[in-house]
Amino acid sequence: xxxxxxxxxxxxxxxxxxxxxxxxxxxxxxxxxxxxxxxxxxxxxxxxxxxxxxxxxxxxxxxxxxxxxxxxxxxxxxxxxxxxxxxxxxxxxxxxxxxxxxxxxxxxxxxxxxxxxxxxxxxxxxxxxxxxxxxxxxxxxxxxxxxxxxxxxxxxxxxxxxxxxxxxxxxxxxxxxxxxxxxxxxxxxxxxxxxxxxxxxxxxxxxxxxxxxxxxxxxxxxxxxxxxxxxxxxxxxxxxxxxxxxxxxxxxxxxxxxxxxxxxxxxxxxxxxxxxxxxxxxxxxxxxxxxxxxxxxxxxxxxxxxxxxxxxxxxxxxxxxxxxxxxxxxxxxxxxxxxxxxxxxxxxxxxxxxxxxxxxxxx
Ligand code: 5AD
Ligand code: FES
Numbered sequence: 001x002x003x004x005x006x007x008x009x010x011x012x013x014x015x016x017x018x019x020x021x022x023x024x025x026x027x028x029x030x031x032x033x034x035x036x037x038x039x040x041x042x043x044x045x046x047x048x049x050x051x052x053x054x055x056x057x058x059x060x061x062x063x064x065x066x067x068x069x070x071x072x073x074x075x076x077x078x079x080x081x082x083x084x085x086x087x088x089x090x091x092x093x094x095x096x097x098x099x100x101x102x103x104x105x106x107x108x109x110x111x112x113x114x115x116x117x118x119x120x121x122x123x124x125x126x127x128x129x130x131x132x133x134x135x136x137x138x139x140x141x142x143x144x145x146x147x148x149x150x151x152x153x154x155x156x157x158x159x160x161x162x163x164x165x166x167x168x169x170x171x172x173x174x175x176x177x178x179x180x181x182x183x184x185x186x187x188x189x190x191x192x193x194x195x196x197x198x199x200x201x202x203x204x205x206x207x208x209x210x211x212x213x214x215x216x217x218x219x220x221x222x223x224x225x226x227x228x229x230x231x232x233x234x235x236x237x238x239x240x241x242x243x244x245x246x247x248x249x250x251x252x253x254x255x256x257x258x259x260x261x262x263x264x265x266x267x268x269x270x271x272x273x274x275x276x277x278x279x280x281x282x283x284x285x286x287x288x289x290x291x292x293x294x295x296x297x298x299x300x301x302x303x304x305x306x307x308x309x310x311x312x313x314x315x316x317x318x319x320x321x322x323x324x325x326x327x328x329x330x331x332x333x334x335x336x337x338x339x340x341x342x343x344x345x346x347x348x349x350x351x352x353x354x355x356x357x358x359x360x361x362x363x
Pocket of ligand 2: 061068
């Protein structure tokens with residue numbers, strides 16, 4: 001079937017998805033253009049910002065791809081103080097970012113989970129609840145998810161990394177600590193708690209096929225998530241998965257695949273929030289812009305104090321590591337204008353898909 005015929009179908013099936021993922025050249029441009037048109041029609045040219053605070057690189061897990069995995073002894077472990085986090089949040093508020101996203105390696109001890117509850121309450125006090133709060137703090141018990149939600153967090157990101165169990169265990173240790181089904185349960189628990197829940201995958205992993213990626217797209221649709229974050233896999237030399245780096249697609253190819261994933265998902269789920277991940281910009285200087293033009297609508301500028309950023313290198317050569325918040329601010333403004341997009345300041349920028357679903361369920 002020609003690409004134009006597939007793009008007209010109201011509901012894409014697995015075969016359609018695989019065909020679309022494989023398009024290159026003119027057909028690929030056509031796919032991205034259609035996704036951009038759908039996004040502009042449904043969500044306008046608006047970009048939402050989440051000021052990213054990389055709270056800590058302490059991590060109890062050992063994901064085989066991740067540079068800050070617990071067993072990596074080359075990383076100096078840090079944890080921001082409460083004052084440092086609140087200063088980041090103040091900066092976000094002053095710059096008009098509207099929301100912050102708190103990300104960290106995984107810890108689930110009580111001193112940690114309690115400190116997060118207190119932090120959420122204090123961030124909520126800034127500007128009288130002006131800032132939206134997204135958490136990205138890994139797998140936790142339902143009770144902890146609820147406590148953080150009640151304290152004022154309202155979005156949560158937990159990437160499934162791969163929706164195929166077999167691939168999941170090729171990129172994570174197969175032990176009690178890394179459990180595919182527990183991860184699925186966590187996503188369900190987050191949705192049941194009431195969070196705008198986001199998930200996502202890495203693209204261009206060793207062992208990953210187009211079938212896996214098509215199934216990831218179907219997984220996002222089946223779960224009816226509010227947000228998705230996807231980015232290219234970037235091999236990190238101090239991780240076990242690096243041994244397979246020679247067999248992954250080239251950076252250009254991983255970029256094309258990522259943009260195709262974003263564009264296809266925009267067609268499948270027109271009103272979700274989709275982030276233009278920093279990993280895109282790391283493998284291509286225009287990666288973030290390209291992601292926006294293929295259907296993404298959220299950017300997460302980094303607010304972490306610069307002296308800690310070198311220690312939060314999930315993957316090498318991360319973009320913007322040396323930029324100060326004010327620099328990122330004006331850089332983003334110019335870059336987004338340059339591609340005909342407008343940053344919405346002082347707004348939470350909730351997922352339209354989520355808001356509509358909530359109104360439907362509680363009229
Ligand atoms: N390359 C790209 N993305 C990575 N992540 C972790 N390690 C890498 C890597 N080497 C992503 C994971 C995780 C998110 C915080 O960063 O998807 O969920
Ligand atoms: Fe814990 Fe990556 S393995 S943050």
